[in-house]
Amino acid sequence: MTSAAEIESNASPGRVRSRDAVRSRLLLSVLTVLLMALTLVSLLSGRVWLRPSEVLSGLFSANSDFASLIVTELRMPRTVLAVAIGATLGMCGAVLQGLTRNPLAEPGLLGGSAGASFGAVIAIYFGIAAISSAAIPIFGLIGALAAMSLTFAIGRGGGTLALVLAGTAVNSFMAALISLALNLAPSVAAAFEITTWLLGSLADRSWDHVVLAGPFMLGGCALLAVTTRSLDALSLGETQAASLGVNIHRLRLIALVGTAMAVGAATSVTGAIGFIGLVGPHLVRPFVGYQPSRILLPAALAGAILMLGADITTRLISVGPEMKLGVFTALIGTPFFFWLVTRLPKTAP
Amino acid sequence: MKKLLILTAVAALVISGVAWAAPSSKPQRVMSLNLCTDQLVLQLLPRERITSVSYLSQSWEHSYLTADALGVRINFGTSEEVLKEQPDLVLAGSASTPTVRALLKRVGVPLVEVPAAESFAEIRTVTRQVARAVGEEEMGEILLAQMDATLDQLGASSPRQRIVVAAWDGAGSIPAKGTLFDEILTVAGAHNIAADISTTLIYGRYASVDLEQLVALKPDILAYGSSRIGRMDLSNEKLQHRVIRKLYRGREITYPETLYGCGLPQSATAAAELRRTILDVMKRAP
Numbered sequence: 286m287t288s289a290a291e292i293e294s295n296a297s298p299g300r301v302r303s304r305d306a307v308r309s310r311l312l313l314s315v316l317t318v319l320l321m322a323l324t325l326v327s328l329l330s331g332r333v334w335l336r337p338s339e340v341l342s343g344l345f346s347a348n349s350d351f352a353s354l355i356v357t358e359l360r361m362p363r364t365v366l367a368v369a370i371g372a373t374l375g376m377c378g379a380v381l382q383g384l385t386r387n388p389l390a391e392p393g394l395l396g397g398s399a400g401a402s403f404g405a406v407i408a409i410y411f412g413i414a415a416i417s418s419a420a421i422p423i424f425g426l427i428g429a430l431a432a433m434s435l436t437f438a439i440g441r442g443g444g445t446l447a448l449v450l451a452g453t454a455v456n457s458f459m460a461a462l463i464s465l466a467l468n469l470a471p472s473v474a475a476a477f478e479i480t481t482w483l484l485g486s487l488a489d490r491s492w493d494h495v496v497l498a499g500p501f502m503l504g505g506c507a508l509l510a511v512t513t514r515s516l517d518a519l520s521l522g523e524t525q526a527a528s529l530g531v532n533i534h535r536l537r538l539i540a541l542v543g544t545a546m547a548v549g550a551a552t553s554v555t556g557a558i559g560f561i562g563l564v565g566p567h568l569v570r571p572f573v574g575y576q577p578s579r580i581l582l583p584a585a586l587a588g589a590i591l592m593l594g595a596d597i598t599t600r601l602i603s604v605g606p607e608m609k610l611g612v613f614t615a616l617i618g619t620p621f622f623f624w625l626v627t628r629l630p631k632t633a634p
Numbered sequence: 635m636k637k638l639l640i641l642t643a644v645a646a647l648v649i650s651g652v653a654w655a656a657p658s659s660k661p662q663r664v665m666s667l668n669l670c671t672d673q674l675v676l677q678l679l680p681r682e683r684i685t686s687v688s689y690l691s692q693s694w695e696h697s698y699l700t701a702d703a704l705g706v707r708i709n710f711g712t713s714e715e716v717l718k719e720q721p722d723l724v725l726a727g728s729a730s731t732p733t734v735r736a737l738l739k740r741v742g743v744p745l746v747e748v749p750a751a752e753s754f755a756e757i758r759t760v761t762r763q764v765a766r767a768v769g770e771e772e773m774g775e776i777l778l779a780q781m782d783a784t785l786d787q788l789g790a791s792s793p794r795q796r797i798v799v800a801a802w803d804g805a806g807s808i809p810a811k812g813t814l815f816d817e818i819l820t821v822a823g824a825h826n827i828a829a830d831i832s833t834t835l836i837y838g839r840y841a842s843v844d845l846e847q848l849v850a851l852k853p854d855i856l857a858y859g860s861s862r863i864g865r866m867d868l869s870n871e872k873l874q875h876r877v878i879r880k881l882y883r884g885r886e887i888t889y890p891e892t893l894y895g896c897g898l899p900q901s902a903t904a905a906a907e908l909r910r911t912i913l914d915v916m917k918r919a920p
Binding site: 355481 | 693696805806807837844845846847849850852875876877880881891
């Protein structure tokens with residue numbers, strides 16, 4: 286996949302770069318407009334029907350009648366979280382795909398989401414979540430960090446295939462630990478709560494969640510943003526990158542900690558949401574080429590759009606219990622995964 | 635391998651079944667495999683006639699009569715335990731431990747399957763069924779008479795105002811018509827909000843409602859189930875949504891989940907307690 290871009294840019298570097306820049310600027314503006322439109326739709330959609338005028342007055346009026354409560358305390362934090370978490374997942378996916386030079390890489394594949402889920406389950410299970418509400422994001426973060434460190438430690442030195450396999454193994458291990466927690470759950474109610482939480486949802490989240498998880502997600506994304514130059518160099522190959530002065534170990538560490546922070550916090554709010562991190566970067570790559578630094582921002586926007594779109598859809602599908610967001614993204618995302626796998630022989634180096 | 639094991643178990647049960655089929659009008663070795671039958675047996679029988687009750691009946695989190703169950707042998711509902719304890723009557727729920735029940739039926743160990751009671755009418759049926767099975771009809775009638783006395787009192791002094799209660803579990807599920815909670819709440823004299831919810835949102839005996847809809851339905855009181863040792867889950871008060879904190883401060887009540895899990899003669903007491911709590915909150919409500 287990198288070779289195509291290399292050949293293209295070798296042919297006529299100046300022209301290609303400027304054409305890419307125009308395309309990527311165009312893409313960014315299209316994505317931004319789309320995201321803003323979806324944000325409006327998100328404020329309008331919910332199981333309770335509010336007229337657009339009610340939503341507008343609810344947004345700007347100071348008095349807390351029931352319409353304004355629904356808009357400001359329920360739909361706004363939910364929208365903000367969907368955008369922030371979608372963007373985070375998209376960005377993590379882009380960085381991990383660049384780092385591992387593997388189109389299938391994403392936080393879920395490398396064990397990050399499962400680790401975060403396990404951390405959060407521990408916090409719920411032992412009642413730590415009841416003592417401090419910050420426990421769930423912090424445990425999620427620790428879980429993600431531990432799981433991804435394990436993946437990187439086991440898969441080190443064996444190339445990308447080993448890394449992906451290590452991720453699969455760590456995923457199974459985390460799933461086993463979660464099953465163990467369910468197995469030993471103190472009551473049926475606790476087991477049920479854990480299961481529902483694991484399905485992944487943004488229903489009934491509040492500003493408290495934004496305040497709790499926001500800083501970690503911001504910090505994680507900031508760390509990831511630092512890696513762009515090194516990732517560009519890395520796309521030429523490890524030895525070339527090292528000769529350009531990139532410290533691969535340091536790069537890996539920053540990407541690892543950044544992803545763990547961002548995904549850990551995001552997962553602790555929503556439960557496991559798969560595929561956004563995988564699909565986001567792939568959607569924008571045809572438009573901006575294969576240079577990692579160009580993909581980061583559009584991938585984040587695409588992730589935000591996917592997440593918000595999926596969340597709006599779950600709110601509008603009304604069949605008894607709300608369809609969980611994690612279930613929905615998994616249903617939509619899996620065919621995409623299949624398609625990627627069937628394409629793999631053609632694109633793999 | 636599995637087949638062989640089952641066959642061996644069946645054979646063992648047949649042999650032992652023949653051996654301990656003691657002809658007696660009142661069963662002397664009663665074994666209960668289900669939390670709800672546990673709690674009936676513990677009230678109907680002296681301890682020496684109870685061989686064992688299920689492990690849940692000693693859990694503060696699940697059982698209302700934990701104090702009565704202390705010191706009684708417990709079982710985990712396996713066929714091996716039935717074999718070992720050689721009861722002359724086994725009581726089981728009609729939904730749980732299906733393999734054990736099938737096995738007992740096949741080999742003819744006296745088994746009474748007791749359905750879950752979700753209303754006071756069903757509580758009468760179930761209590762009489764168990765009382766008859768263990769040969770303590772009189773004791774059963776005493777328990778039911780106490781229950782009916784409480785129910786009569788409650789019926790005679792129904793609150794005049796309409797109080798709408800939503801049993802909000804924090805995950806969007808509200809018990810509706812056909813659940814024990816709905817029955818107890820109705821007897822307590824309050825109106826269950828589930829009755830106002832569109833039927834498209836009712837699945838089974840529960841209504842699915844998110845926070846938006848809950849706020850729009852404007853219940854007077856929010857009720858949460860609480861276990862005695864405090865909940866270890868997400869519906870914890872500290873994690874309560876801001877909207878709830880804003881709108882329902884002072885208008886939230888908790889009810890003991892152990893009293894609402896099984897339909898028992900004590901369910902009438904639950905209704906009386908619930909009415910007291912509700913009226914108390916309404917009096918002090920902002």
